[in-house]
Amino acid sequence: MLSADLDPAHFHAESSARLDQARAALARLLALPADASFQAVVDAYDAIGRPLERVRGAASLASQTHPSEALRNVAQTIVQELASFATDLSLHRGVYERLAGLDLAQAPGEEERRLVANALRDLRRGGVDRDEPTRERIKQLSDELVRIGQEFDLNIASDTRSVVVPGGAAGLAGLPQDFIDAHPPGPDGAVRVSTDPTDYVPVMTYAHNAELRRKLQFEYHNRATPRNLEVLRELMRVRHELARLLGYASWAEYVTEDKMIRSPAKVREFVERVRRACEPRMRAEVAELLALKREVEGAGDSIADWERAYWLERVKAGKLDFDSQSVRPYFPYRAVRDGVLATSAALFGIEFRANREVPRWHASVECYDLLDGGRVVARVFLDMHPRANKFKHAAMFDLTTGCGEDLPQACLVCNFPEPTADDPALLLHRDVETFFHEFGHLLHHLFAGRQRYLAFAGIATEWDFVETPSQLYEEWAWDTGVLQRFARHHQSGEPIPGELVARMRAADEYGKGLHVAVQMFFAELSLEVFGRDPAGLDPTELVIELKRRRLPFPHEEGTHFHASFGHLNGYSATYYTYMWSLVIAKDIFERFRGGLMNTAEARRYRQSILSAGGRRDAADLVRDYLGREYDTRAFELWLNA
Numbered sequence: 001m002l003s004a005d006l007d008p009a010h011f012h013a014e015s016s017a018r019l020d021q022a023r024a025a026l027a028r029l030l031a032l033p034a035d036a037s038f039q040a041v042v043d044a045y046d047a048i049g050r051p052l053e054r055v056r057g058a059a060s061l062a063s064q065t066h067p068s069e070a071l072r073n074v075a076q077t078i079v080q081e082l083a084s085f086a087t088d089l090s091l092h093r094g095v096y097e098r099l100a101g102l103d104l105a106q107a108p109g110e111e112e113r114r115l116v117a118n119a120l121r122d123l124r125r126g127g128v129d130r131d132e133p134t135r136e137r138i139k140q141l142s143d144e145l146v147r148i149g150q151e152f153d154l155n156i157a158s159d160t161r162s163v164v165v166p167g168g169a170a171g172l173a174g175l176p177q178d179f180i181d182a183h184p185p186g187p188d189g190a191v192r193v194s195t196d197p198t199d200y201v202p203v204m205t206y207a208h209n210a211e212l213r214r215k216l217q218f219e220y221h222n223r224a225t226p227r228n229l230e231v232l233r234e235l236m237r238v239r240h241e242l243a244r245l246l247g248y249a250s251w252a253e254y255v256t257e258d259k260m261i262r263s264p265a266k267v268r269e270f271v272e273r274v275r276r277a278c279e280p281r282m283r284a285e286v287a288e289l290l291a292l293k294r295e296v297e298g299a300g301d302s303i304a305d306w307e308r309a310y311w312l313e314r315v316k317a318g319k320l321d322f323d324s325q326s327v328r329p330y331f332p333y334r335a336v337r338d339g340v341l342a343t344s345a346a347l348f349g350i351e352f353r354a355n356r357e358v359p360r361w362h363a364s365v366e367c368y369d370l371l372d373g374g375r376v377v378a379r380v381f382l383d384m385h386p387r388a389n390k391f392k393h394a395a396m397f398d399l400t401t402g403c404g405e406d407l408p409q410a411c412l413v414c415n416f417p418e419p420t421a422d423d424p425a426l427l428l429h430r431d432v433e434t435f436f437h438e439f440g441h442l443l444h445h446l447f448a449g450r451q452r453y454l455a456f457a458g459i460a461t462e463w464d465f466v467e468t469p470s471q472l473y474e475e476w477a478w479d480t481g482v483l484q485r486f487a488r489h490h491q492s493g494e495p496i497p498g499e500l501v502a503r504m505r506a507a508d509e510y511g512k513g514l515h516v517a518v519q520m521f522f523a524e525l526s527l528e529v530f531g532r533d534p535a536g537l538d539p540t541e542l543v544i545e546l547k548r549r550r551l552p553f554p555h556e557e558g559t560h561f562h563a564s565f566g567h568l569n570g571y572s573a574t575y576y577t578y579m580w581s582l583v584i585a586k587d588i589f590e591r592f593r594g595g596l597m598n599t600a601e602a603r604r605y606r607q608s609i610l611s612a613g614g615r616r617d618a619a620d621l622v623r624d625y626l627g628r629e630y631d632t633r634a635f636e637l638w639l640n641a
């Protein structure tokens, strides 16, 4: 439904009409006779969200990607209106009484019992059983949170900074030639690089110019400063008040309750366990980075944050004889795209077919139909290249689940270089990995679509399980056999050599200790920011203190990276979920050790885990698939390998 010329007023009218339909469905639930059957109540309740399917995903995607500013603004408004309706619903006493009046023991089936039990839990979490003034305040705070969160994200997205490269074009030494070519001197003769990831990541990784890296990271870690320092305090204050009103000690206690992990205490235990497991490795890596720095520069007593990626890359290039630029000729964008599609098709026994008829919002957006057994069963959009005012990271946006009138649909939004007539757009392997990661989310969403109940459709699983299918699918980007199916040299046509993949893997393994330590720092920070009464809690001081205790590099005076740490809005206290999901992914991956293109295993995985959506607890799905409880053995073996 998202076309380039979609009229904002029309989009808004469509959304309003859909909201009216949802309200009518709500009225039908409330009007059911007192003796209506369990099934009738479940069906009426599940019907409320269905009319919103078409606009919910489209509005969220459009607000982040549509070329028209007017449309992006309307989409933002629609997102707020839908969130507001969802809040109303979560506070609706009539709905609560209707569901609470059911006897769970009388449910016609396990799915119906689960749907009602989960809905009652969510309604109680929304505060529905509180008195009228409390509910009114909860509603106000929830609306406020949506606005504050949007402001936090927008402040980050709109603050792109740039620095003048000391030494002009020569100051870009170490960076790939195509990067240097793409950054010619401006009219004033100065060369500039920006804080956008497409500049920031290569500069931090490759630029020999330490002053450039220091200056750029200083700006990067001050994006959305000072505005978001204030917005973050608001976010902490409102979340805390909301959690207290709902009967929880903190926001962290509130948000962990419905996750696999269940409590902040368990998060602390998990973070501590992983932190200890990675510490020896992290220390050894830092010592090695420092030794190389001393060897090259003749001095140095520490590795700063802005030196980390650079010296890691230097160790990889030296000791491990791997230069991440050297694999790019094997990864032209189109070959990677076709490779991800073909790998997924072969693995799961499905087919992708380009669809050029469906309207798209920008000329570079592509659409594919997903066929299963020769029938079109889902639709995929790829919005893969950077442009002004577009979401700057990589993510899967779900559009529809297939429970309404549409097919299950989803869109990948990435920022990979765009091929042109004379540029094949060579990707880094890190991009290839990202592509598989996001495609793992996409397949999860599409395979989990079309449930009997909307409540279970799509990625309706516990939030700390969400990154398991995506991180699992990254493994396919590291396998020689899989890569050789599509990664051919763009000039010679030769498949990527197995020994190059082996060196690339060894280089990737290097730095794992540091990486995990930084991830656990983020996890602990996110838990602490939302883990207590924010009165008197200064997030900047907290960041400095936690860095001192947990990280091997010092805090850079005057930086405020938390002002642009978007996860503090989106994930709040639950940043741990990435690592938690990875632990489970590593365990599941053991089943594919014998061969990644094992289609029988992939079918079982799809059936038992992906296709189940939210029908059962993630722990139960994983237990059934593995034939035992998941554990941390595979993860710890990987960490110490």
Ligand SMILES: [Zn+2]
Pocket: 437, 441, 467, 470
């Ligand atoms: Zn992900």
